[in-house]
Amino acid sequence: MDVISVIRTKRDRGRLSDEQIDWVIDAYTRGHVADEQMSALAMAILLNGMDRAEIARWTAAMINSGERMDFSSLPRPTADKHSTGGVGDKITLPLAPLVAACGAAVPQLSGRGLGHTGGTLDKLESIPGWRASLTNAEMLDVLSSAGAVICAAGDGLAPADKKLYALRDVTGTVEAIPLIASSIMSKKIAEGTGSLVLDVKVGSGAFMKTLEDARELASTMVGLGTDHGVRTVALLTDMSTPLGLTAGNALEVRESVEVLAGGGPADVVELTLALAREMLDAAGLRDADPAKALADGSAMDVWRRMIAAQGGDPDAELPVAREQHVVHASTSGVVEVVDAYAVGIAAWRLGAGRARKEDVVQLGAGIELHAKPGDSVVAGQPLMTLHTDTPEKFAYALAALDGGVLVGAPGASFEPKPIVLDRIA
Amino acid sequence: MDVISVIRTKRDRGRLSDEQIDWVIDAYTRGHVADEQMSALAMAILLNGMDRAEIARWTAAMINSGERMDFSSLPRPTADKHSTGGVGDKITLPLAPLVAACGAAVPQLSGRGLGHTGGTLDKLESIPGWRASLTNAEMLDVLSSAGAVICAAGDGLAPADKKLYALRDVTGTVEAIPLIASSIMSKKIAEGTGSLVLDVKVGSGAFMKTLEDARELASTMVGLGTDHGVRTVALLTDMSTPLGLTAGNALEVRESVEVLAGGGPADVVELTLALAREMLDAAGLRDADPAKALADGSAMDVWRRMIAAQGGDPDAELPVAREQHVVHASTSGVVEVVDAYAVGIAAWRLGAGRARKEDVVQLGAGIELHAKPGDSVVAGQPLMTLHTDTPEKFAYALAALDGGVLVGAPGASFEPKPIVLDRIA
Numbered sequence: 064m065d066v067i068s069v070i071r072t073k074r075d076r077g078r079l080s081d082e083q084i085d086w087v088i089d090a091y092t093r094g095h096v097a098d099e100q101m102s103a104l105a106m107a108i109l110l111n112g113m114d115r116a117e118i119a120r121w122t123a124a125m126i127n128s129g130e131r132m133d134f135s136s137l138p139r140p141t142a143d144k145h146s147t148g149g150v151g152d153k154i155t156l157p158l159a160p161l162v163a164a165c166g167a168a169v170p171q172l173s174g175r176g177l178g179h180t181g182g183t184l185d186k187l188e189s190i191p192g193w194r195a196s197l198t199n200a201e202m203l204d205v206l207s208s209a210g211a212v213i214c215a216a217g218d219g220l221a222p223a224d225k226k227l228y229a230l231r232d233v234t235g236t237v238e239a240i241p242l243i244a245s246s247i248m249s250k251k252i253a254e255g256t257g258s259l260v261l262d263v264k265v266g267s268g269a270f271m272k273t274l275e276d277a278r279e280l281a282s283t284m285v286g287l288g289t290d291h292g293v294r295t296v297a298l299l300t301d302m303s304t305p306l307g308l309t310a311g312n313a314l315e316v317r318e319s320v321e322v323l324a325g326g327g328p329a330d331v332v333e334l335t336l337a338l339a340r341e342m343l344d345a346a347g348l349r350d351a352d353p354a355k356a357l358a359d360g361s362a363m364d365v366w367r368r369m370i371a372a373q374g375g376d377p378d379a380e381l382p383v384a385r386e387q388h389v390v391h392a393s394t395s396g397v398v399e400v401v402d403a404y405a406v407g408i409a410a411w412r413l414g415a416g417r418a419r420k421e422d423v424v425q426l427g428a429g430i431e432l433h434a435k436p437g438d439s440v441v442a443g444q445p446l447m448t449l450h451t452d453t454p455e456k457f458a459y460a461l462a463a464l465d466g467g468v469l470v471g472a473p474g475a476s477f478e479p480k481p482i483v484l485d486r487i488a
Numbered sequence: 489m490d491v492i493s494v495i496r497t498k499r500d501r502g503r504l505s506d507e508q509i510d511w512v513i514d515a516y517t518r519g520h521v522a523d524e525q526m527s528a529l530a531m532a533i534l535l536n537g538m539d540r541a542e543i544a545r546w547t548a549a550m551i552n553s554g555e556r557m558d559f560s561s562l563p564r565p566t567a568d569k570h571s572t573g574g575v576g577d578k579i580t581l582p583l584a585p586l587v588a589a590c591g592a593a594v595p596q597l598s599g600r601g602l603g604h605t606g607g608t609l610d611k612l613e614s615i616p617g618w619r620a621s622l623t624n625a626e627m628l629d630v631l632s633s634a635g636a637v638i639c640a641a642g643d644g645l646a647p648a649d650k651k652l653y654a655l656r657d658v659t660g661t662v663e664a665i666p667l668i669a670s671s672i673m674s675k676k677i678a679e680g681t682g683s684l685v686l687d688v689k690v691g692s693g694a695f696m697k698t699l700e701d702a703r704e705l706a707s708t709m710v711g712l713g714t715d716h717g718v719r720t721v722a723l724l725t726d727m728s729t730p731l732g733l734t735a736g737n738a739l740e741v742r743e744s745v746e747v748l749a750g751g752g753p754a755d756v757v758e759l760t761l762a763l764a765r766e767m768l769d770a771a772g773l774r775d776a777d778p779a780k781a782l783a784d785g786s787a788m789d790v791w792r793r794m795i796a797a798q799g800g801d802p803d804a805e806l807p808v809a810r811e812q813h814v815v816h817a818s819t820s821g822v823v824e825v826v827d828a829y830a831v832g833i834a835a836w837r838l839g840a841g842r843a844r845k846e847d848v849v850q851l852g853a854g855i856e857l858h859a860k861p862g863d864s865v866v867a868g869q870p871l872m873t874l875h876t877d878t879p880e881k882f883a884y885a886l887a888a889l890d891g892g893v894l895v896g897a898p899g900a901s902f903e904p905k906p907i908v909l910d911r912i913a
Contacts (some may be wrong), residue, residue, distance in 0.1 A: 065837075065843050066658075066660075066843065067658070067659075067660050067843060070659065070660030071660050074531065074534065074535065074660055097523075097658070098522075098523065098524040099523040099524045099526070099527040099655055099658065099659050100527070100658060100659050100660075101524070102524040102525070102527050102528040102531075102659075103527040103528060103530065103531040103659035103660055103661055104660075105528065106499065106527075106528040106531035106532055106535075107531055107535070107660075109499065110499065110531075110532070110535045110536070111535070230524055233491075233492070233522070233524065233525060234492075234495065234524050234525050234527075234528035235491075235492050235495030235496050235499055235525075235528055235529075235532075236528055412490075418490050418491065418492060
């Protein structure tokens with residue numbers, strides 16, 4: 064077996080055999096296949112696709128590249144959630160402690176920034192002292208003591224995926240259904256959760272731009288999960304506009320804490336509760352009341368315990384970017400569009416994301432929205448504030464926003480979109 | 489400008505702008521764009537193509553990545569030749585000294601093994617002491633004293649191409665017309681030759697499998713050369729079966745020396761003379777007689793001076809592989825097919841080529857043919873001998889040869905193919 068014949072097979076629109084898949088995943092994990100070879104294969108997969116059987120084998124090979132965890136010793140049922148990534152998608156931050164406060168154990172393995180979307184770990188690292196990397200024993204400790212843990216997948220868990228995920232991020236090979244589905248599911252199956260709720264984003268700021276693609280991704284993942292004995296449900300949710308009013312690491316942590324304090328933007332609260340109900344349902348906790356757990360502070364208590372257990376100070380000041388630039392409305396009217404992709408790219412250019420896997424993200428960088436679709440604004444009113452430590456990036460970020468924010472006529476009617484678009488079980 | 493947006497443009501079937509091309513070539517040369525990013529872009533270019541204007545700009549950007557050489561101080565006209573690569577294609581070895589013996593100066597910058605085809609420098613390195621890397625001053629010295637020089641392009645010449653060429657070799661991104669044309673022509677234009685003859689191979693063992701693709705590549709390159717003031721002609725030549733009777737580094741040097749001694753296989757002699765006449769014609773030396781220079785030993789004299797001037801011992805023993813395996817004819821009849829691609833892949837698997845750019849080639853490895861299409865054989869007669877230092881590779885090499893050699897009925901009629909299929913000026 065050699066890597067070039069594997070690359071050529073997919074490049075020339077062939078089907079990868081089970082042997083080719085097992086070999087290339089194993090050889091890449093061991094470093095016998097180089098990054099530049101795997102990225103060429105990833106691009107060929109992105110452009111030429113994989114069928115269901117290839118995806119299933121690719122996922123199994125990534126699971127088999129490492130160890131599998133086991134939470135069956137915990138007294139509580141386990142529930143996990145995964146989002147395919149969006150702009151301003153900080154839902155994991157309030158959701159994990161909320162579901163734990165309702166009685167489930169939430170072992171939430173999360174990732175770093177991928178393309179123009181933020182990463183949960185990058186966000187939490189804006190909390191001074193907080194550590195993303197835990198040993199398996201530490202992870203179980205935090206899960207037992209706090210009820211929820213949000214951390215990086217250990218090096219032993221689906222190491223093939225860990226390498227490939229970082230590689231795809233910097234090689235323009237993120238947006239491929241076979242690679243997205245196998246990446247998510249290999250990690251979640253190896254992690255050993257009993258149930259899983261998938262938040263599959265649809266719209267300009269998501270990797271899936273159409274409902275059709277999102278349905279394909281969701282049903283691929285639900286099939287992979289079910290085949291491996293994990294109770295898996297997917298919600299398709301809107302990502303045409305950012306979630307909440309912030310996109311950026313520390314900015315999103317601040318907004319998440321508002322939600323845990325019983326406030327926060329309505330869309331973030333609505334989606335957090337919808338996903339919490341699905342997770343609790345999948346975990347067999349049908350009588351839990353997540354709205355109450357947000358209102359009575361019990362979710363916040365879990366958050367504080369969880370952050371502290373991972374070395375973070377829940378009361379610490381969060382980083383603030385050195386420079387700000389405010390964008391004002393040029394006309395009065397009703398905001399019709401705040402495009403998620405435009406905001407995501409702009410936040411990434413301001414420093415909230417990375418262009419190479421070695422890059423360091425700016426914790427304070429990002430975008431704060433002062434108006435969302437449906438809001439009325441008057442000319443001269445602030446529409447958004449851009450934050451960065453590298454002000455020479457403002458022009459480049461503003462270029463990404465060009466055409467991404469549209470203000471219609473004053474008094475124009477506006478039809479709000481539902482957040483949850485569909486459910487696949 | 490960021491590399492991911494450049495990759496995305498081509499991945500999504502867009503046109504790369506002049507600015508994107510200039511930026512990505514420059515950034516890759518400086519190491520700001522990583523190998524894994526460039527290989528993803530190369531795969532996207534391979535699968536989605538580039539138009540004529542993109543190819544012209546890509547070529548110019550690669551020329552501009554380094555210095556340009558100038559041979560105008562030499563008293564002789566310069567002539568160079570480039571082959572797109574085939575199996576058993578050792579033609580450069582006898583050709584360069586032959587054309588020099590006829591009065592031209594031949595500054596032959598050559599490459600290393602690319603995919604299943606051998607590299608001229610790998611072949612010459614099987615001569616003890618011979619050095620591929622020369623400074624520009626050393627190159628001029630050898631050219632002045634011997635009349636011909638075969639060496640690696642210096643680090644200063646089209647460094648972008650040097651990096652990209654090595655990368656494509658190991659990432660399954662060799663077979664792309666835009667990348668092949670720009671790679672060859674950037675080096676040849678920067679090298680400063682006055683005239684250039686292109687040997688564009690067609691057939692199973694070539695990167696171009698069809699005459700149509702080969703014509704497209706040839707006319708793209710002739711256009712690029714002419715636009716830059718280099719007299720450029722292309723011959724399309726057959727590569728459905730290996731050239732001569734050997735494929736492998738030291739094996740091909742031995743065969744080349746036979747040609748310089750006035751012997752050697754008829755097809756190698758025919759193509760060497762055809763290309764020599766084109767080069768001499770393009771250089772304005774229309775009265776030269778290359779057949780005479782082969783017969784009277786003057787080409788051999790240049791070869792010996794050239795090899796010695798680069799540290800090689802023209803009389804040294806060449807390396808021999810540690811193990812041999814003979815394939816015998818299973819039936820009697822007329823050989824109908826010895827497939828170039830099958831022989832090329834088998835030689836590569838035996839160790840004559842490399843799977844990763846860091847790999848070392850085996851100088852003695854390769855394949856020696858005992859029969860070619862049109863030859864009559866009897867059952868049990870040796871068809872070929874496989875050579876390698878790693879005998880565990882025999883089975884893998886034999887698998888590549890499966891179906892690649894066909895023996896027809898005894899006495900069957902056989903129509904030999906011409907070697908030169910077309911000429912594009």
